[in-house]
Structure formats: C-alpha cells, structure tokens
Amino acid sequence: MSAPLTTTDAVRSAVRAFIEAEYDEGRALTDWLNVLVDSGWAVPTWPTEWFGHGLAPDLAASAYEEFAAVGAPGPPSGLAVMLAAPTIIAHGTEEQKQRFVRPVLVGDEAWCQLFSEPAAGSDLAGLKTRAELDGDEYVINGQKVWTSGAHYADFGMLLARTDVDAPKHRGITYFALPMAQPGIEVRPLRQMTGDALFAEVFMTDVRVPAANIIGELNGGWGVGNTTLSNERVGLGAGSSLSFPVATPGGRRLATQREGSIAELKARVRGVVSPRPTSAGGAAMIGAGAGPLIKLASDTGRGDEPAVRQQLARLHALNQLNRWNGLRGRAAIKAGGRPGPEASLGKLMTSHISRAWRDTAATIAGPQSLLAGGDGLLNGTVEIQMLAAPGPSIYGGSDQVQRNIIGERVLGLPREPDVSKNVPFRELTVGTQSKESTS
Amino acid sequence: MTTFAFSDEQLELRTAVRRFLEAKSPTTEVRRLMETDEGYDPAVWSQMASQLGLQGLAIPEEHGGSGFGPVEQLVVLEEMGRALLCAPYFASVILAANALVLSGDDAAAKDYLPGIADGSVIATLAVAEASGDWRSLPGAVASAAGADWTLTGEKSYVLDGHIASLLLVTAVTPAGPSLFAVDPTAGGVERRKLETIDMTRKLAVVTLSSAPGRLIGTDGAAGALVDAVLDRAAVALAAEQVGGAQVCLDMAVEYAKLRVQFGRQIGSFQAIKHKCADMLLEVESARSAAYYAAWTSQDRPVELPMIASLAKAYCSEAYTRTATENIQVHGGIGFTWEHDAHLYYRRARSSEAMFGTPNDHWDIVAGHLLDA
Numbered sequence: 001m002s003a004p005l006t007t008t009d010a011v012r013s014a015v016r017a018f019i020e021a022e023y024d025e026g027r028a029l030t031d032w033l034n035v036l037v038d039s040g041w042a043v044p045t046w047p048t049e050w051f052g053h054g055l056a057p058d059l060a061a062s063a064y065e066e067f068a069a070v071g072a073p074g075p076p077s078g079l080a081v082m083l084a085a086p087t088i089i090a091h092g093t094e095e096q097k098q099r100f101v102r103p104v105l106v107g108d109e110a111w112c113q114l115f116s117e118p119a120a121g122s123d124l125a126g127l128k129t130r131a132e133l134d135g136d137e138y139v140i141n142g143q144k145v146w147t148s149g150a151h152y153a154d155f156g157m158l159l160a161r162t163d164v165d166a167p168k169h170r171g172i173t174y175f176a177l178p179m180a181q182p183g184i185e186v187r188p189l190r191q192m193t194g195d196a197l198f199a200e201v202f203m204t205d206v207r208v209p210a211a212n213i214i215g216e217l218n219g220g221w222g223v224g225n226t227t228l229s230n231e232r233v234g235l236g237a238g239s240s241l242s243f244p245v246a247t248p249g250g251r252r253l254a255t256q257r258e259g260s261i262a263e264l265k266a267r268v269r270g271v272v273s274p275r276p277t278s279a280g281g282a283a284m285i286g287a288g289a290g291p292l293i294k295l296a297s298d299t300g301r302g303d304e305p306a307v308r309q310q311l312a313r314l315h316a317l318n319q320l321n322r323w324n325g326l327r328g329r330a331a332i333k334a335g336g337r338p339g340p341e342a343s344l345g346k347l348m349t350s351h352i353s354r355a356w357r358d359t360a361a362t363i364a365g366p367q368s369l370l371a372g373g374d375g376l377l378n379g380t381v382e383i384q385m386l387a388a389p390g391p392s393i394y395g396g397s398d399q400v401q402r403n404i405i406g407e408r409v410l411g412l413p414r415e416p417d418v419s420k421n422v423p424f425r426e427l428t429v430g431t432q433s434k435e436s437t438s
Numbered sequence: 439m440t441t442f443a444f445s446d447e448q449l450e451l452r453t454a455v456r457r458f459l460e461a462k463s464p465t466t467e468v469r470r471l472m473e474t475d476e477g478y479d480p481a482v483w484s485q486m487a488s489q490l491g492l493q494g495l496a497i498p499e500e501h502g503g504s505g506f507g508p509v510e511q512l513v514v515l516e517e518m519g520r521a522l523l524c525a526p527y528f529a530s531v532i533l534a535a536n537a538l539v540l541s542g543d544d545a546a547a548k549d550y551l552p553g554i555a556d557g558s559v560i561a562t563l564a565v566a567e568a569s570g571d572w573r574s575l576p577g578a579v580a581s582a583a584g585a586d587w588t589l590t591g592e593k594s595y596v597l598d599g600h601i602a603s604l605l606l607v608t609a610v611t612p613a614g615p616s617l618f619a620v621d622p623t624a625g626g627v628e629r630r631k632l633e634t635i636d637m638t639r640k641l642a643v644v645t646l647s648s649a650p651g652r653l654i655g656t657d658g659a660a661g662a663l664v665d666a667v668l669d670r671a672a673v674a675l676a677a678e679q680v681g682g683a684q685v686c687l688d689m690a691v692e693y694a695k696l697r698v699q700f701g702r703q704i705g706s707f708q709a710i711k712h713k714c715a716d717m718l719l720e721v722e723s724a725r726s727a728a729y730y731a732a733w734t735s736q737d738r739p740v741e742l743p744m745i746a747s748l749a750k751a752y753c754s755e756a757y758t759r760t761a762t763e764n765i766q767v768h769g770g771i772g773f774t775w776e777h778d779a780h781l782y783y784r785r786a787r788s789s790e791a792m793f794g795t796p797n798d799h800w801d802i803v804a805g806h807l808l809d810a
Contacts, residue, residue, distance in 0.1 A: 058442065293807050308804035309797060315807055316727070316748050316800075323726035327442045344719050399708070405718055406711035410691050413706040 005053055008062040015041060015066040023072055025262040030106065032261055033075065033247060037105045041067070042075045050089050050097065051105055058326040067243055073264055074243025078149055080104040080111040081249075082234040084157055084176075087227045091174075091215040100155075100176065107257055110250025112153035113231075114144040114177065114201060115224065119430025122400050124159075125168040125221060126419075126429035129203065131160035131175065133210070138162075138175065140206040146394065150186045150199040152250045153179045158208070159224050162217060164425040171424055174220035176212040180251075183207075193278040193386040228396060229342060232404075235395045236321070236345025278387035285356045285384065289315040291377060292356070296363050310359040317355055321348040343401040343409075350392035357388035442729055444513070452513045458490060459521035465778050471524035472637035472781075476601055478525040486525070487557030493531050494555030498539065502552035508670070508735035512677040512728065519681030522781055524638050526560045529597035532674045534561030537606050537667045541617060541655030550604060550619065561604035564593035564644055565664055572668055572793050575661075580609035580618060580651060587611075588626070588648045589618055595792075599642030600631040607644075607651065613658025618651030626650065636788030638781065669742050671793050672750035673735055676728040679753040679789055683724055686757075686764040686782050687717045693768055710767055717760050724756035744806040751799035754790035761786035 003010040022035050036042045037051050044060040046052025055063070067074065075081050085104045088096055103109040120127040129142025140160055150156075156177040163171030183206040188196035215223040245268055248256040256267065289311055296302040296311060325345060360381045361368045367375070371382040392398040406412040419427050444452075462482045471477055486492045496511045497503025511532075518527060535554050538547050553559030566572045578591020589609045599605065605620040605627070622629060626649030632641045655663060691714050694705030704710045731749035734741050761783040765772040772779045790796060 289807065297808060302804075302808040305801070308808070309800050311807060312748075312751070312800035312803035315803065316752055319730075319748065320723040320726055320752065323442070323730050324722055327722075327726055327729070343715075344722060347715070347719055348723070399712065402712040402715035403708065405715035406705070410714055410718060412691065412694055412711050412714060413703045415706050415708065415711075416702070 005055060005059065008059060011044075011055065011059050011062045012066055015063045019066065019070055019072065023070060023261075025265070026260050029073065029247065029257055029259065029261050029264050032073070033106045033257075036072075036074065037102065042105050043081070046086075047089065050101055061326065064242060071244055071265065073245040073247050073261060075105045075247060076107050076110065076249030077242060077246035078110060078249055079113055079157075080109065080155075083113060083227045083230050084111040084155070086230045087157065087174075087223060088176075088214060090226050091223045096176070096212075096214065104249070107247045107249040108251065108254075109154040110149060110152050110253070111155045111157060112147050112150045112179070112201075113227070114147060114156040114158040115227075116146045117143060117430075118145055122397055123419075123429065124224070125172065126427065127159055127161060127172065128429065129158075129160045130164075131158075131162050131173060131208070133162075134207075136210050137207045138173075138210060140175075140177065140203045140208060142203055144201040144203070145189070146198050147186075147201050148198045150179070150201050151188075152252050154251050155179060156201070157214075157227060159220050161424065162220075165423050166218065167421050168419060168424045168427060169221045171218055172220040172224070173217050174214045174223040175208045176214060177206070177208045178212075181206060191278065192389070193383060195277045197278060231395045232342040232346040232401070235391070236325075236342055236347070236349050278383050278390070285353055288318040289356075289359070291380075292359050292363060295360070295377060299363060301363050301365075307359075307362055310355070310362050314352070314355045314359045317348065317352045321345060321352060324348065343396075343404045346395060347398055347401045347405070350398050353384075353388050353391040357384050360384055442726075442733070444509070448510060448513055451510060452517060454490060455492070455514050455517040456520070458486070459517055459523060463521040463523045465522070465781065468522045468524055468638055468781060475631060477598070477638075477640040478601075483525055484557050486527075487555070493527070493557045496531075497535055497551050497555045498547075501547050502555035508673065508732045511674065512732035515674050515677035516681040516728070519678030519785075520685050522638050522682070522785055526562070526598035526601060528639075528671075528674065528678075529562035529599075529602065530554055530560050532671055533563035533597065533667060534604065534606050536670045537563050537617065537663065538654065540663055540666050541659075543655040546619065546652070546654045553604075559604050560598065560602050561606060562596055562598050562602040563667065564596040564599060564605050564607045566595040567592060568594055570595050570791075572664065576608045576610050576615055578607065578609040578646060580611050580616060580653075582611070587618060587651045587653055589620060589646045589651045590648055591646050593644045593646070594632070594641075596642045596644050598640055599644050600629050600640060605644060606654065607646065608660050608664060609646075609651070611657055615660040615664070616657050617654040617660040617663060619654055620646065620649055620651045624650055634788065636784040638785060639788060665743070668793055669746040670735065672746040672799070673728065673731040673742075675789055675793065676724070676731060676746075676749040676753035679757040679786070680721070680725045680728045682782050682785055682789075683717075683721045683753075683757040683760040686760040686779070686786075687714070687721050689779065690714055690717060690764045690767040704767075713763050713767060717763055720756040720760060724753045727752045744803055747794075747799035747802040747806075750794065751796040751803065754786075754796045754799075757786040758790050 005011050005014060018039055018041060040051060040053045041063060043051055044053045044055045044063045045057060048054050081104055085101045088100050115124060117127050117129060129140065131138040131140050156179055158175040158177040159172055160175060161171050162173040183204045185202040187200045189199050190196045245265060293311060296307050301307050364376050364381050368381055368385065372379045375382040407414055471479060491504055492514055494503035495506050495514060499505040535551060538550055550559065554561050567577050578589060578593060580587050580589045589607060591609060593607060602622065605622055607618050607620050608615050609618060620627060626647045628645040630643050632643055634641050694710050694714060695703055697704045727749040731745045734745045765779045765783060768777065768779055771777055
C-alpha cells in the first residue's frame with residue numbers, strides 16, 4: 001500500500017512508480033490515455049470518483065513535473081477538459097456524467113463553447129438564441145460568435161433562451177448540443193492578427209434532446225457560471241499546471257491519435273508552420289521571459305537599463321502568477337469548484353501578455369516593425385504585438401474580472417442593473433442603430 | 439518544493455503577535471511615539487522580549503534565542519508592518535543580529551547576541567553614508583594600532599542609530615570593507631537624529647572621529663557579508679510591506695462600502711471597484727513574493743539573492759501604489775493629518791527607498807536572468 005497523496009514526496013513517488021510501470025513510447029497512444037485516465041493522474045485535481053485524485057494545485061504541479069520529465073502526453077488541452085467535463089461533473093445527472101466525461105479525457109470527443117453572441121458579450125445574459133420544445137427535443141435558432149474549435153467539436157456547450165417572459169438571467173438553459181447535424185453552419189472569423197482561430201456559428205432549426213439539458217430548465221445561468229469560473233482558472237493558470245504534450249481531441253481528429261506515443265510526439269515536433277500563429281504566440285508567452293532573455297542576449301541589448309527593467313518585471317509577473325496559483329487563493333481548492341479568486345489569475349494573464357509585448361518591442365527596437373519571416377523570433381514578436389489585446393477581452397474582459405473580484409471577493413456592492421428584473425422580451429440588447437431603437 | 443502552508447505553530451504565533459500589537463500599538467500610540475525623539479516605548483519593547491520572545495525569535499538557541507527560521511520571522515514582520523510598530527526591531531533584530539550571525543565570529547556572537555535576544559541591547563548596522571547607498575564601498579576608514587582599531591568617517595541612514603547601544607559599522611581597511619562593533623558612548627562618536635518622511639522609523643547620522651572599534655569576523659570580508667544581510671533585510675522588509683499594503687486595501691474597501699455619493703455606495707461605481715480589484719491583485723501578488731522569498735531563505739538559500747530582490751522590488755511598488763490608491767479612494771478625508779492613510783503612505787515611500795530602490799533591485803534580478 002502506497003503512502004497517502006498528502007505530500008509532494010508521496011505524489012512524486014506515486015507518479016514515478018506509475019510511469020515506471022506503464023509508460024513506454026512504443027505503446028499505442030490511445031492505450032496509454034486509457035491507462036492514464038484510469039490511474040487518476042490525467043486530471044489529478046479532479047474528484048477521486050471522477051478520474052482524479054482530489055489534489056490541491058501545488059501537489060498536482062509536482063505530478064505534472066514528473067510527467068514533463070519523461071515528456072509524457074496527457075489528455076487534450078482544449079475546452080472539453082477545461083470547461084465541459086468540470087461543468088457536467090458539477091451539474092449533470094449521473095447518466096450525463098457517465099456519458100460525457102470519459103470520452104473527453106481519452107480524446108474521443110471535443111467540445112466548443114456556444115455562449116457569446118453578437119448582442120451578448122460582457123452582458124452574456126442578454127443572449128437571444130432561442131430553444132423551443134418540440135416533443136422530447138428542443139429546436140434551436142440563433143447565432144453564436146467567438147467560438148474556438150467549432151470546426152472540430154463533437155458537442156457544444158450551448159446557452160439558449162427557453163423563457164422570454166422571465167427576466168434575462170432566469171430564462172436561460174444549458175444544453176449539450178450535438179454539432180454533427182444539418183442546420184449548423186460554422187464560418188471562420190478572422191482576427192486582427194490575420195489568423196482565424198475562432199468562428200461564428202449559425203444555428204437554423206437545430207435539434208437537441210431534452211435529455212441533454214445540463215442542470216435545470218431555465219437554470220442555465222448558474223451552470224454557465226461554473227463553466228466561466230473554470231475558464232478563468234484555465235486561462236489564468238501558471239504554465240506549469242498541465243502535461244507537456246496534449247493529445248488532439250475529437251472524432252474529426254481521430255487519425256491524429258493513431259499509432260504510438262512516439263509517433264504522436266514526432267508529429268507534434270514535425271509541425272513546422274511557415275508563419276507562427278497567435279496560438280503559437282500564446283505558447284511563447286506561456287514560456288515566460290525565457291525567449292526574450294535570449295533575444296536580449298543575442299541582440300546585445302541586455303546591458304540597456306530599460307531592457308533590464310522590463311525583463312525583470314516580466315519575469316516577476318510570470319513567477320507571481322505561478323505562486324499565486326500555488327498559494328491556492330487563485331486556484332481550485334482540492335476537489336472543489338473554482339472560486340471568484342480565479343479572476344486574479346485571469347487579470348494577471350492580461351498584464352503578462354502586455355508586458356511580454358512591450359518588452360519584446362523594447363528589445364526589438366526598429367526591428368519590431370518587421371513581420372513574418374523578416375521579423376524577430378520568426379515573426380513571433382509581430383504576432384504578439386497584434387495578439388496582446390486579446391487576453392484582456394476573451395474569457396471575460398478585464399473589466400468583467402474586476403467586477404467579479406470587487407463584488408464576490410471584496411464584497412463591494414453591485415452596480416444597479418436596470419435590466420435585471422425586466423422580462424427579456426421587453427429588453428433591448430446589443431449595438432442598436434438609431435432606426436432599431438425607435 | 440515550497441508549499442506556502444503555515445504550520446499550526448506559525449499560525450498561533452501570528453495570532454499572538456497580532457493580539458499583542460493591537461493592544462500595544464494602536465495608531466494612537468503610533469502617533470504619540472512618532473512625535474518623540476526616541477521613537478519607541480521601552481516598556482513595550484521589553485514586553486516584546488519577555489512575553490513573546492520576539493527579539494530572539496530567529497537568533498540561535500546557543501546565543502539566547504529560540505532558533506526559529508525565516509518563515510516565523512516573516513510572520514512577525516508582516517504583523518509589525520500592519521501595526522506600523524514604532525520600535526527598533528528592524529535595526530536590532532534584522533540588521534544587526536543577522537550581521538553577527540552571518541559574520542561567523544563566534545566570540546562576537548556570544549558577546550552580543552544574548553543582549554539583542556533579551557532586548558537589553560539595541561543594536562544597529564551602519565553601512566550607508568551620505569549617498570544613502572547600501573552597496574557602495576564605504577568612505578569610512580579603520581586603522582589598526584596593534585590589535586586596536588579606530589574608525590573615522592560619517593555613516594548615515596542608520597536605523598535607530600540615535601538610540602542604539604551597539605553600532606555595527608562598515609569601514610575600509612587595507613584588506614577591504616570590514617565590519618566593526620563600536621560603543622557609541624566610548625568617545626569619538628557623535629549622533630544626530632535625521633528628519634525623515636516616515637516618522638515611525640527613525641534614522642540617524644553617526645560621525646566617527648578616531649572612535650575605537652572591535653573587528654567582527656574576517657578583515658576585508660564585509661562586502662559579501664553586507665550583501666547577505668541585505669538579502670535577508672529585503673525579505674524582512676517585503677514582509678512588512680505586505681502587512682502594510684493589506685491594511686491600505688482593507689481601509690479602502692471598508693470606506694468604499696460606507697461612503698455614499700450620488701445615492702449609491704461609492705464601491706458600487708466601477709471607477710472605485712476596479713481600483714480595489716487592482717489593489718487586491720497587487721497585495722496578493724506581493725504576499726506570494728514575500729512568502730516565496732521566506733521559504734526560499736529557509737529551504738533554498740542559494741536562490742535567495744535573486745528572489746530577495748524580486749520580492750523587495752515588487753512589494754515596494756505594490757505597497758506604494760496601494761497606499762496611494764487608498765488616499766484616492768478616501769478623497770479629501772484621506773489627505774488630512776487626522777486620517778491614518780498618510781502614516782502608511784509615509785511608511786511605503788520610506789520602505790521603497792530603503793536598501794535599494796525598486797529599479798536597483800529589478801536590475802539585480804535582470805543580472806541573474808541574463809547571466810544565467
């Protein structure tokens with residue numbers, strides 16, 4: 001019998017023993033993922049009854065370090081694991097948990113998030129997509145936007161309006177929407193970086209079984225907030241809190257999971273992009289100040305006081321975000337749900353992104369006006385220059401995060417919301433032209 | 439790996455110190471003592487030693503202390519920072535006692551540490567001179583006649599130097615910067631209390647004119663010794679800064695809930711709410727920095743020089759911003775002498791400039807990053 005997982009030493013030795021017994025790069029990737037999921041080490045902070053060990057973030061970090069030491073692949077890194085599964089564990093029925101959680105962890109099914117709409121951004125409760133009952137199914141009509149991974153998703157976490165007579169927060173329902181059906185149209189949406197990492201999703205007479213409601217009918221606002229809390233944690237987490245290699249998830253990427261662990265790693269390494277994407281830029285930022293320290297040394301600018309000040313501050317912000325997470329105020333308490341403190345990590349991530357951009361610009365000097373293959377770090381400096389405004393908007397803007405911190409952590413009074421108790425059908429939402437408001 | 443988890447014993451220590459300081463160092467007492475020349479209450483000072491053993495907390499047991507480590511020291515200093523305690527604790531316990539312990543001079547440790555531990559000796563460390571820089575070569579010189587040394591020069595920014603009964607002074611010998619113990623009553627020593635922006639922490643200028651001194655540790659070894667003391671002082675000051683910054687945040691949030699304008703509590707306005715949220719992020723991050731530094735000091739001392747500077751730089755800036763924003767949230771009342779906000783603002787500004795500015799410490803951090 002091994003020691004209880006209450007110390008870093010116990011965690012490390014348990015993970016080492018597991019790796020020793022099970023990890024072999026010649027092993028089939030899907031075989032390894034199944035063993036990993038059954039062991040509780042795929043998602044060590046999750047509850048023990050749902051594939052985890054209920055560990056606090058600092059102990060989980062030790063486990064991830066052990067997997068990083070051998071370069072072991074873990075579950076998919078996308079929204080299915082980060083958002084959908086924790087939400088279903090918190091609010092789903094037993095059947096829904098049995099149906100949806102495991103396929104996500106072993107990579108069989110990918111999810112996207114169908115929350116934001118053209119008229120419902122920071123005021124998400126103003127969403128207009130309708131869900132109307134027809135027999136034992138709901139019929140969905142509406143439009144979602146800023147949807148990452150919509151092309152690859154098997155299911156969507158859908159928030160739709162089921163009662164237009166109730167005030168806006170009380171007429172929303174959360175569905176698990178099957179994405180492979182007629183009536184769903186995904187259009188890529190080009191960002192200011194030039195990449196198209198997310199999409200618009202149009203839904204016309206799309207159908208979802210009533211059995212796919214997560215939580216209560218008209219109780220979707222609370223369920224959606226669990227998803228959003230997990231998003232704040234995921235987007236704000238220190239870079240060390242995950243596996244070094246993620247598995248591609250979803251039925252549409254099934255061929256990428258074929259073969260051995262070694263073959264997956266070769267594929268990941270073999271992906272040579274002619275132009276880094278803003279997703280690659282995010283990975284570079286996640287690497288901390290390291291790439292810029294090297295750039296400063298390589299360009300001979302490491303002696304300049306302005307460069308030194310900015311590099312040191314950037315390094316500190318990365319460390320502080322990690323330490324804040326480890327201290328637990330900004331992270332999931334062992335086995336529990338994330339609290340509003342996670343907004344601190346989300347806010348810090350915006351600071352880091354801007355600091356990375358500004359430090360890069362200082363080091364690059366005039367070269368920061370070059371792009372693509374002519375730009376520094378193979379164009380990553382350019383990409384980050386353009387991508388930096390993103391993190392303070394997506395996943396809840398900095399201003400929304402500050403409201404959450406102010407109201408739910410510090411207990412400051414809420415701003416009066418004149419639309420809070422008005423039946424939804426009487427509200428105007430979104431960007432109104434003069435004609436439409438008359 | 440650092441766990442950031444306090445033991446039950448450490449939590450009890452925090453409770454005991456907080457209770458003591460709430461009773462002995464309310465802001466009414468802070469305001470009374472900051473107007474005095476001595477700047478502390480000798481009765482409270484001796485109770486700190488006799489009832490709680492605070493002066494000897496981290497002094498080795500063989501020299502009359504309790505032998506606790508940097509984490510316990512952090513807990514105590516965070517509480518002292520909250521209370522703006524007026525006492526020569528930082529000078530005697532953090533600067534002087536650490537200098538004696540780190541000097542490796544057993545005879546001096548044996549002679550001086552028990553007095554520091556029981557509070558009967560108030561010691562301080564005199565390193566900086568007119569420029570206020572703690573890391574430059576001393577202008578003060580020491581010359582030897584046989585085994586007897588005499589020191590000549592002017593030391594400034596000496597914490598509690600006007601009341602200390604033991605001065606540890608750096609001066610240059612032919613072997614380089616060296617540390618000496620000087621008895622301020624032994625002749626050749628003149629002291630003058632300086633006027634300071636932070637009235638709760640007194641500084642003095644000390645003029646040495648062929649003052650007799652005793653060599654502490656190795657002749658010529660004080661450069662590295664002072665660096666090591668400054669790393670510990672940086673962590674200790676960071677802990678104080680966290681304590682003070684937390685009070686500023688608490689004051690601002692409390693006032694934002696009480697004050698009503700335009701028919702609403704001002705904390706319901708995003709202009710104020712978002713300020714408070716930003717303050718919380720900075721206070722929590724400062725706390726992470728100071729705590730991580732204390733655990734580094736205990737568990738991984740080889741990493742301390744970089745982490746100590748990171749903590750000092752970040753906590754300095756966080757405290758100054760928090761103390762400034764607290765005044766802004768309060769509006770006019772926050773700008774008055776009667777309100778306590780300026781006491782914290784003064785302490786924040788003085789702590790930021792002491793033992794190296796944030797820019798100095800960020801440059802040290804950058805040096806570790808770029809040279810690694």
